[in-house]
Amino acid sequence: FLSMWISNTSTAMLMLPIGLSVLQTARDEGAAPETMARLPVALMLAIAYGCNMGGMATLVGTPPNLAFQRLFHQSFPDAPEITFLKWMLLGVPLSITFLLCGWWLLTRLIFRLPSSSVMGGKDTVGRLLADLGPVRRDEIVAGVVFTATALLWITGASLDIGDLHIAGWRERLGVDGFVNDAVVAVAMAVVLFIVPSADRPGERLLEWRFTSEVPWGLLLLFGGGFALASGFSSSGLSSWAGGRFELLGDASPWVVLIVVCTLLTFLTELTSNIATTEMVLPILATAAVTLGVDPRALMLGATFSASCAFMMPIATPPAAIVFASGHVPMREMVRAGIWFNLLGLLLVMAAMALLGGPLLGIDIGTLPDWARMP
Numbered sequence: 001f002l003s004m005w006i007s008n009t010s011t012a013m014l015m016l017p018i019g020l021s022v023l024q025t026a027r028d029e030g031a032a033p034e035t036m037a038r039l040p041v042a043l044m045l046a047i048a049y050g051c052n053m054g055g056m057a058t059l060v061g062t063p064p065n066l067a068f069q070r071l072f073h074q075s076f077p078d079a080p081e082i083t084f085l086k087w088m089l090l091g092v093p094l095s096i097t098f099l100l101c102g103w104w105l106l107t108r109l110i111f112r113l114p115s116s117s118v119m120g121g122k123d124t125v126g127r128l129l130a131d132l133g134p135v136r137r138d139e140i141v142a143g144v145v146f147t148a149t150a151l152l153w154i155t156g157a158s159l160d161i162g163d164l165h166i167a168g169w170r171e172r173l174g175v176d177g178f179v180n181d182a183v184v185a186v187a188m189a190v191v192l193f194i195v196p197s198a199d200r201p202g203e204r205l206l207e208w209r210f211t212s213e214v215p216w217g218l219l220l221l222f223g224g225g226f227a228l229a230s231g232f233s234s235s236g237l238s239s240w241a242g243g244r245f246e247l248l249g250d251a252s253p254w255v256v257l258i259v260v261c262t263l264l265t266f267l268t269e270l271t272s273n274i275a276t277t278e279m280v281l282p283i284l285a286t287a288a289v290t291l292g293v294d295p296r297a298l299m300l301g302a303t304f305s306a307s308c309a310f311m312m313p314i315a316t317p318p319a320a321i322v323f324a325s326g327h328v329p330m331r332e333m334v335r336a337g338i339w340f341n342l343l344g345l346l347l348v349m350a351a352m353a354l355l356g357g358p359l360l361g362i363d364i365g366t367l368p369d370w371a372r373m374p
């Protein structure tokens with residue numbers, strides 16, 4: 001849930017000490033040796049995998065999602081906008097299904113964890129909660145701002161499902177062309193700079209010195225990726241590379257989608273998922289036009305698949321963070337990761353087949369009018 005709204009890297013760094021605390025409590029409460037032989041690696045992998053699964057649910061969940069939104073609009077300016085809520089209509093069911101299937105796969109098939117208690121039962125958990133003390137005012141205010149931001153993102157854009165039209169607050173207020181999700185994010189961040197802190201008298205909830213911890217390099221990576229995509233287009237490289245897909249011209253669009261999703265799933269095991277996404281999406285936009293298929297099918301499938309790299313520590317920052325904990329041997333990460341790669345490939349294909357048409361109007365075998373070359 002956290003990785004739906006904040007950086008996957010931040011979520012992993014937040015959850016790692018919590019996971020380590022759970023493991024220490026399990027040891028202190030005398031968990032069985034066979035349990036402690038399996039639980040640490042399973043719990044660490046659950047943190048990394050959960051970050052990736054949750055990041056698929058929203059546009060801000062992981063960098064490839066935002067890259068898709070920008071590059072899709074850049075490639076097809078006349079296409080219907082993929083709004084925050086529209087993405088969630090597809091991403092949330094995929095994320096929840098992935099989470100449930102992944103939990104079963106991790107606990108029942110791969111590591112076969114026992115069903116016995118490992119933390120001493122409810123009394124131990126209750127004691128640990130009591131030690132935390134009551135929720136502080138600063139925590140409540142930060143939570144309210146966090147919740148308001150999410151609600152403003154979700155309800156900002158209007159939604160059309162068939163003949164049903166649900167007007168968003170931007171349409172109702174007449175600011176649809178002036179206010180977007182980025183404005184909401186900056187405005188709510190400014191609120192944190194204004195509200196006084198109760199725990200730190202004389203300071204605000206968010207002080208400027210804390211911004212040194214913001215991954216500014218990621219913003220430069222985004223900008224560089226968009227510039228790279230523009231260069232691909234203006235130089236003709238994306239048209240040339242997309243034209244190579246003519247070799248698949250006689251193949252079913254679903255076969256093409258399987259090839260694209262499989263390629264992205266395993267390619268991002270060895271490269272940055274955001275860099276790979278920004279490099280591949282402009283090529284897929286041209287390829288879709290060449291093959292006469294809906295560009296959203298190939299580009300969305302590739303974007304989701306870029307978050308389905310689970311085998312290697314270098315695949316995603318959360319994987320690198322939990323690997324550095326020392327509880328996850330490389331062999332175990334690869335063994336579990338191959339199962340999750342295949343599960344992710346299956347679920348992405350199922351989501352595109354079952355939800356893409358009804359929710360986003362994607363007809364994979366038809367090239368929309370807004371994608372046709374003039």
